[in-house]
Amino acid sequence: MKFTDGFWQLRPGVTALYGQEAYDIAKERSADGDALVITAPTSVIAKRGDTLNRAVLTVTLSSPIEGVVRVRIAHHVGHAWHGGFELPGAGTGRGCVSVTHEGGVLTTGGLTARIAPGAPWSLAFEVNGKRVTGSGAKAQGYVQLADGADVAHGVAGNARTGLGAPSSHTYVHEQLDLGVGELIYGLGERFGPLVKNGQTVDIWNADGGTSSEQAYKNVPFYLSNRGYGVLVNDPGHVSFEIGSEAVERVQFSTAGEVLEYFVIAGPTPKDVLTRYTALSGRPPIVPAWSYGLWLSTSFTTDYDEATVTSFIDEMAARELPVSVFHFDCFWMREFNWCDFEWDPRTFPDPDGMLARLHDKDLRVCVWINPYIGQRSPLFAEAASLGYLVKRPDGSVWQWDLWQAGMGLVDFTNPDATLWYQGHLRRLVDQGVDCFKTDFGERIPLEVSWADGSDPSRMHNLYTQLYNKAVHDVLVEARGEGDAVLFARSATAGGQSMPVHWGGDNTSTFESMAETLRGGLSLAFSGFAFWSHDIGGFEGTPDAGVYKRWTAFGLLGSHSRFHGSNSYRVPWAFDEEAVEVTRVFTHLKMQLMPYLFQTGVDAASTGIPLARPMQLEFPDDPSVAYLDRQYMLGPSILVAPVFSPSGDVEFYLPAGTWTSLLTGEEVQGGGWRRENHGFTSLPLYVRSGAVIPWGARHDRPDYDYLDGLTLRVFPGGSGTTTVAVTTPDGRSESFTVDLAEVTK
Incomplete structure (x- = not known):
């Protein structure tokens, strides 16, 4: 979000107050242990009278985990803050604090934060004694917008459906220095350039496909090639300006009265990811069978057990190993999504079919989403029990986009979560091994949540509750090492519930390349496991695209053939596609000791399987912009x-x-x-x-x-x-x- 008009001016309707000096610096106790608390008036205090009619920013520095500094900037400290992410690695008393006439110092591991006394405002961050970034003049700001203020705020999310990010009259922003040659990576699964410099990035989950600036997996965490990372601890809308408003800085802003962020030490990119995932969560070990080839019915194709069996038998006859068969949406009856019932017209004997698939040594995945269409027999039940998200007037929130009259399961209600999980347990007992948790991004704002959550916070955070509800069922039924999802949406911490796939791409070489950029960006955001629709989802690829994508798709952690309106079995393209599939499935199976061990290591380090070149070769400047290859x-x-x-x-x-x-x-x-x-x-x-x-x-x-x-x-x-x-x-x-x- 752009508040300024060039270097000197503010945009019309914008008022900004900046922390001008560290007026006083105190050592106090906080939830993290010892902390530095700084009073930062919004004007330099030259005489006593200057303290009157003057706003201040209260800035608190603490350390929840070694090598990480928490920074909280508050205008009015008594103002309700909707809270940050669940941070399973956060502890207390990790920093050493001192205050002298030279200012305040907080040291935690190899990371030091230094606040200089007086004016101008100067907060510096050092890694192993080397300054890597800092917050200077006009960096910490409290911004007020008049009605109709002319701010350059591109509407994040699906504006047409009314799911764009909410506006506010007040914001808090921070700007951290962006050094010469410094490059920024991460911020979730983003399909544009891997290097984020020069971009405006809105953290706001949206179902926009892979060919747009919107993203299914928005993570307010970035990693710098200068040896540090930053997590903005806000599940709501966070707007980043990466050298795009103030070209010497990275700006991030959130609505309200409080902004909280963490600076995370390196010095290497791997060190940053290891500390970040220690704070926000690490993936479990995923089952070895999940690394094999996943074959799907595709989305709108016609299929029944005979069709499915013919695909599986033909794959076996051609020596093309398949580990998982996936049933997409139409395993349930149309208009009934979700009722968690096999369509009896197409699958009259689901129990027998699942047993027969297991007899072929296959695992079975089925598609689900968190929506209940009004034709579903479960809609009336869920509505009467108060399990669906409601509008402020108490009526059930519904719309017709995707499923006619659909409602949204309220996972902030523990009873609703148990109810939803009960249907999944029934499927697991029937023989379903894993779930594709689709959607989770189209979450409305004009609603009331059962636990009173702020709707602007729950928009991005909903996916976390949804995926956790499903993942918990699989862990309970299969055990930690045998539970795996195939999820589309996520935010910070979502890496603890793998696997995620890249969403709706198109069947072209260009979309194949943007898919890779999204995966590399997600890897820089702490996600160790990742997949994508081999061949592209929308449209049908020509044989060349299919074969090239097959090689690419089988050289990752997880591999799935899937599409929209066409089958994706290789012989549907040409016989050479069969040979390509055979070569690269066989290669991946022989690489399994290497791949599985890398996945085991990821559970303890957070380092992804498919790695940007910059992660593995941080000292080679030639790899800085590479996004068409990976390790x-x-x-x-x-x-x-x-x-x-x-x-x-x-x-x-x-x-x-x-x-x-x-x-x-x-x-x-x-x-x-x-x-x-x-x-x-x-x-x-x-x-x-x-x-x-x-x-x-x-x-x-x-x-x-x-x-x-x-x-x-x-x-x-x-x-x-x-x-x-x-x-x-x-x-x-x-x-x-x-x-x-x-x-």
Whole structure:
């Protein structure tokens, strides 16, 4: 949100008061332990009379976890604040505080916050003694808007449906310094440029597809290449100006009287993510079977058990291993979404069908959403029990977009949550193994929540309650290590309930590229597991797009064939698509010891499986803007092919790189141009890597230690230790002398 008109002026209708000096600095106790509390008048106090008729900002610095500083800026401290995110890692007493004539200092781990006394306002953040950012003159502001104020506020979210971000008459903003060459990443799953400099980003969940600035997964957390990260602790609408209003700063603003944010220390990007996920939540270990290929009915296609069985049997006959079969929306009767009942006209024997699918060694996923259409037999029941979100007048909130007359389950009501979960438990007992939790972004504002939550806060936070309700059922029924979702919407902390997929893309090379950008941005936002619709959702891809996307999609943590109005089995495109699917499914199955261990590591570090190059090579400036390639785990570089010709341009960091597919060794430190057929792509292993290689290519969940091979790649020195964890939790470590290189 832009409040200023150039460098000097405010926009019409805008009044701004800025913290001008640290008038006094005190050491006090807070919920985090020792804290610095600073009174920041909105004018420099030169004489006693200047203290009258004067607003102040109260700024509190504390530390909830080592290496993290909490900053709270409050205009009126008694004003109700709707609260921040649930932060499972927050503790108390993590900072050391001192106040002298030179100012206030809070030190926590390698992070130090320094507030200078007097004017001008100067708050600095240092990592390991090096200043990385700070808050200076006119950075902390309390902004008031007159009616009709001319602020450049692009309406976030689905404006046509009345789901845009709410307006307010008061805002608090902070501006942190943006240094020369400093680059900003993250802020959720965003499909535009990976580097966020120059962008305005609104944190407001919306169902806008992958070809727009809207996002399904909005996370008010960003990571800087200067060795720190920032989380704005507000589940409501947060507006970021990343060098776009004040080009020397990152500005973030929230409505109301209070703004709270955390500065998170590095010094490396991985260190930042590890601390951020320690604070906001880490993913559990997801089951090995979920890494296999997911095959779907697609959305509006016609299907019954015979259709499903024919797909599965044909995949098996062609040696194309499938782990999960997914039933999309029309497993339920039209207009009834959701009633959690198999459409009896199409699936007259669901119990038997599920048993027969399990006999084929498949897991079963079914589509759900948090809406109840008025034709559903459950609508009247939920409405009468008070389980649906209501309007302020007490009537049930309904609309006709998506499902006719649909209502929204109120997950702030514990009884409503238990009721919803009861229907899921019945499906789990029937044989359903996991759920695709679709939607969760179209959450209205003109409503009253059962627990009194602020509607502007609940818009983004709703997805957390929805996914948690479903995830808890699976953990209860299957155990922590066997529970997995396929979720579309999320916000900060959503990484603790994997897996998430990229939403509605289109069937083009351009959409394939924007899908990758979204996944890399989400990885920078603390999400370790991610997937997408192979081939694109909208439309039907041509055979070339399908085959290139298949290779890309199978080189990630989770892989799903899915579309809107067409089947996505490979033989529907051409016979070469069958071969491409066979090559890359078999490759992924043999990589499972490596991939699964990377997932196990993610549960303790928060580091994602599919990694932006910047995360793995932070000291190489050539990778700073790269968003058409990525690292799969710590050792394998993937450069998907985004062209009909098979031409691909990519960058290899310094060192010896070896093609995983051909064994060719090349020297990095520069760009390469290659041309690849459909059964190939640039897939390179870095110097000295040791890849645990599985003995099976027919399934993802096998005993990785049985027949295990350690593939050692040239360019390393000394020794390295490699861990291998099996799906049943056994683990072994192997120490390898890299001088004895074998391929």
